[in-house]
Amino acid sequence: MNSCIRCGYCYEHCPVFKSTKWEIDSPRGKLILLYGLLSGELEPSDYIANKIFECFHCGRCQKACASGVPTLEVFDAARADLIDAGFNVVGTTSQTNHDICARCLNCVRMCKHEARSFVDGKIITDRLKCRSCGSCLDICSEKGITIGTGYGTNPDELSSKIKKFLNNPENPDAKAIVFMCGWSSYPGFQASVYDKFEISREYEILVTACSGRLKSQTVLESFEEGAWGVLICCCPENECDHGGSARVKARMKYLTDFFEKMDIEKNRIQIAEIPQGNPKLFTDTATKFIKEIGSLGPAFERVGKC
Amino acid sequence: MGPIDIELLKKIVGPENVRDNIADRYVYGADASVHEATPHVIVRPTNTEQVQEVMRYANREKIPVVPRGAGSGMCGQVTPIMGGIVLDMKGMNRILEINVKDGYCRVEPGVVDDDLNRALKPYGVFYPPTPASSLIATIGGEIANNASGTRSVKYGAARDALLALKVVLANGECLSLGATTRVAASGYPLERLIVGSEGTLAVIVEATLRFVPIPKYRCLGISNFNRLSDAGDAISDIMASGCQPSMLELVDKVAITAVNKAEKLGLPDVEAILLFEADGMAKESIDPEIEKIKSICEKHGGFGVEYSYDEKERARIFAGRSKLFPSLSKFDDRLASTSLADDMAVPFSKMAEAAGKIHEIAAKYGIVMTAYGHCGAGCIHTKILMDTDKNFQWEAAEKAVAEIYDYVCSVGGTTSAEHGIGLSKAPAFKKEKEAALELMRGIKRVFDPNNILNPGKLMDAPDRWLVATPLRYQIVE
Ligand code: SF4
Numbered sequence: 001m002n003s004c005i006r007c008g009y010c011y012e013h014c015p016v017f018k019s020t021k022w023e024i025d026s027p028r029g030k031l032i033l034l035y036g037l038l039s040g041e042l043e044p045s046d047y048i049a050n051k052i053f054e055c056f057h058c059g060r061c062q063k064a065c066a067s068g069v070p071t072l073e074v075f076d077a078a079r080a081d082l083i084d085a086g087f088n089v090v091g092t093t094s095q096t097n098h099d100i101c102a103r104c105l106n107c108v109r110m111c112k113h114e115a116r117s118f119v120d121g122k123i124i125t126d127r128l129k130c131r132s133c134g135s136c137l138d139i140c141s142e143k144g145i146t147i148g149t150g151y152g153t154n155p156d157e158l159s160s161k162i163k164k165f166l167n168n169p170e171n172p173d174a175k176a177i178v179f180m181c182g183w184s185s186y187p188g189f190q191a192s193v194y195d196k197f198e199i200s201r202e203y204e205i206l207v208t209a210c211s212g213r214l215k216s217q218t219v220l221e222s223f224e225e226g227a228w229g230v231l232i233c234c235c236p237e238n239e240c241d242h243g244g245s246a247r248v249k250a251r252m253k254y255l256t257d258f259f260e261k262m263d264i265e266k267n268r269i270q271i272a273e274i275p276q277g278n279p280k281l282f283t284d285t286a287t288k289f290i291k292e293i294g295s296l297g298p299a300f301e302r303v304g305k306c
Numbered sequence: 307m308g309p310i311d312i313e314l315l316k317k318i319v320g321p322e323n324v325r326d327n328i329a330d331r332y333v334y335g336a337d338a339s340v341h342e343a344t345p346h347v348i349v350r351p352t353n354t355e356q357v358q359e360v361m362r363y364a365n366r367e368k369i370p371v372v373p374r375g376a377g378s379g380m381c382g383q384v385t386p387i388m389g390g391i392v393l394d395m396k397g398m399n400r401i402l403e404i405n406v407k408d409g410y411c412r413v414e415p416g417v418v419d420d421d422l423n424r425a426l427k428p429y430g431v432f433y434p435p436t437p438a439s440s441l442i443a444t445i446g447g448e449i450a451n452n453a454s455g456t457r458s459v460k461y462g463a464a465r466d467a468l469l470a471l472k473v474v475l476a477n478g479e480c481l482s483l484g485a486t487t488r489v490a491a492s493g494y495p496l497e498r499l500i501v502g503s504e505g506t507l508a509v510i511v512e513a514t515l516r517f518v519p520i521p522k523y524r525c526l527g528i529s530n531f532n533r534l535s536d537a538g539d540a541i542s543d544i545m546a547s548g549c550q551p552s553m554l555e556l557v558d559k560v561a562i563t564a565v566n567k568a569e570k571l572g573l574p575d576v577e578a579i580l581l582f583e584a585d586g587m588a589k590e591s592i593d594p595e596i597e598k599i600k601s602i603c604e605k606h607g608g609f610g611v612e613y614s615y616d617e618k619e620r621a622r623i624f625a626g627r628s629k630l631f632p633s634l635s636k637f638d639d640r641l642a643s644t645s646l647a648d649d650m651a652v653p654f655s656k657m658a659e660a661a662g663k664i665h666e667i668a669a670k671y672g673i674v675m676t677a678y679g680h681c682g683a684g685c686i687h688t689k690i691l692m693d694t695d696k697n698f699q700w701e702a703a704e705k706a707v708a709e710i711y712d713y714v715c716s717v718g719g720t721t722s723a724e725h726g727i728g729l730s731k732a733p734a735f736k737k738e739k740e741a742a743l744e745l746m747r748g749i750k751r752v753f754d755p756n757n758i759l760n761p762g763k764l765m766d767a768p769d770r771w772l773v774a775t776p777l778r779y780q781i782v783e
């Protein structure tokens with residue numbers, strides 16, 4: 001723990017911190033809490049335990065850390081200890097509403113992390129294995145799975161951000177929503193490794209957990225609020241740990257086919273595979289996308305407010 | 307100070323912007339320094355009126371208030387040593403105006419440096435102070451610490467880029483200081499007094515900053531030296547030659563070894579490396595500068611000189627320097643990289659001698675220290691690598707720090723180049739500025755008669771940093 005020099009450079013990369021801007025939600029905040037627990041200066045509590053479990057496991061903090069602090073290992077070990085100590089907290093892990101759950105076991109089968117299992121007639125989440133990707137939420141036809149604190153990635157949170165950005169009278173240039181997977185292409189907004197100066201005000205970047213979690217409904221909502229287009233950046237299919245890239249592609253194919261039938265340009269919805277650490281590709285893709293939809297003009301008159 | 311009325315604070319800034327549980331308070335008691343202390347409550351205002359309300363209340367009840375930006379300071383500037391309220395300014399993070407015609411921008415204090423530059427870029431201009439931590443550093447924090455970075459040799463520090471400030475005084479009054487014009491001749495430049503005051507005089511709620519054109523070309527070069535003193539001579543010669551480098555960086559042998567060990571970059575096994583850069587709108591103006599710097603380096607025994615305009619090449623040349631900071635933490639698993647004697651400034655002609663002196667003092671006290679820095683600005687950074695478990699190492703570090711700053715003062719240098727004073731450099735600062743301390747205290751009394759704004763810092767900081775607060779490290783022996 002002493003190798004963390006508390007420079008704070010990691011926290012601008014963390015989607016949890018970026019969503020609240022409270023330092024306790026940053027990777028450095030987590031490390032400081034753990035330090036307090038180890039040194040005895042802090043008493044363990046549900047609040048602290050929850051904070052340690054609130055993480056999307058994106059690994060950006062570890063990559064950003066110049067001092068080589070193995071944050072992911074440290075957090076995982078701490079979580080195991082907290083569970084051993086009897087803390088029954090859920091953080092950002094997915095939880096099942098057993099009253100709604102139809103026991104179809106789709107989520108158990110699809111979870112790439114083997115975090116869900118069927119025990120004594122109930123689906124339970126292994127909180128150490130769950131990577132908070134949210135894929136199971138999407139697969140559950142009964143809407144019986146939730147992530148309590150989504151840090152901006154839950155559908156209702158995305159909806160309100162879409163509304164806010166597209167209806168902001170101070171930004172007449174707003175015309176597109178870019179959904180970015182929290183693992184691969186999310187640039188950290190102003191991370192120094194990113195070609196940070198080139199995110200235009202024409203589009204808003206919204207971080208979904210895994211892009212596979214992005215609902216068609218959320219994409220359609222963007223159009224309803226006046227978006228000219230929607231770009232979805234996901235991991236290359238073979239790099240996605242959660243199987244989400246394939247799912248979002250299939251879903252968007254369905255949507256674009258529908259657009260075509262309705263005589264709406266299908267390139268208003270675009271998907272780009274952006275591997276980790278290729279910000280240039282993101283910038284280029286986004287620039288090209290904005291140019292294309294710029295030439296198409298508003299989609300609004302075509303779709304109309306539903 | 308009586309009990310803090312949390313409910314009242316919640317009414318002022320909204321319940322979602324107040325945190326008073328022990329976990330949050332513990333996190334906000336830390337920064338990048340060796341210090342820690344726990345505040346009573348964290349309050350995150352989102353506008354000026356809220357800051358005023360909070361200050362009125364705190365002043366009435368004599369509750370300490372510590373304004374905080376990113377919390378990336380290295381000397382304990384935001385350590386709330388007397389508890390009280392931490393005012394987290396990250397909630398005020400709007401860029402209010404970019405006025406290209408009149409050459410200024412207006413921002414709230416919580417705006418992140420990189421964010422501002424991202425917003426300025428389309429206009430072809432940039433805000434130059436940019437410390438290494440620009441991806442998290444807030445403008446308010448940069449002004450309060452008079453921050454600068456590798457290019458300060460040409461572009462100056464936060465103070466040079468500041469035109470005007472809006473501040474809230476300890477009694478809640480809001481004042482505009484300075485002017486948005488480029489020149490403002492008369493009266494006391496109070497806005498400049500706030501720069502480097504480390505939150506002890508007023509709370510910054512808005513800053514008007516000037517910007518400069520982004521240079522079209524940059525050329526970066528490198529020269530190796532077999533003797534540190536030769537590199538030192540080259541530095542003073544370059545600075546006296548009329549050249550205007552945009553960067554001039556010195557990396558010493560300890561740092562080279564650290565980088566080679568941690569990153570296997572294969573830097574030459576030399577005593578010192580000098581990195582130099584010139585920038586401008588036309589290559590015709592840059593080329594002669596680079597040629598001149600090259601010949602000065604060679605005159606002083608510099609070898610292996612190369613330079614390039616190409617971005618990739620520049621990144622390659624700079625790799626050693628950019629990997630330096632992290633390498634120090636990885637230098638030796640048993641040693642932690644502590645933020646002590648972290649910065650200082652000396653005259654150009656003393657750069658090499660100071661680096662040598664630092665090594666000598668480190669050896670004497672059984673700790674590891676390196677010296678690197680923006681030597682074009684006379685700025686030296688170090689870190690103390692030591693076994694933080696051991697009490698005797700801390701005692702040695704305390705002596706080493708004192709001795710280093712005594713030396714710095716003796717050659718006409720100063721305690722802080724760009725990181726600030728806080729707690730861990732305060733003993734040296736107080737020694738250096740001894741004659742002016744009473745005057746500073748007087749100014750503080752005029753601004754803040756109840757001594758509620760970041761009390762116990764700068765001239766009022768404890769005489770020994772080692773016992774000023776609990777240390778963030780656990781000492782076992
Ligand atoms: S984890 Fe790394 S980047 Fe984050 S504060 Fe610690 S040293 Fe800095």
Ligand code: SF4
Pocket residue numbers: 013014015016017026027054055056057058059060061062071
């Ligand atoms: S892994 Fe990602 S979400 Fe978790 S603390 Fe690190 S940066 Fe934040």
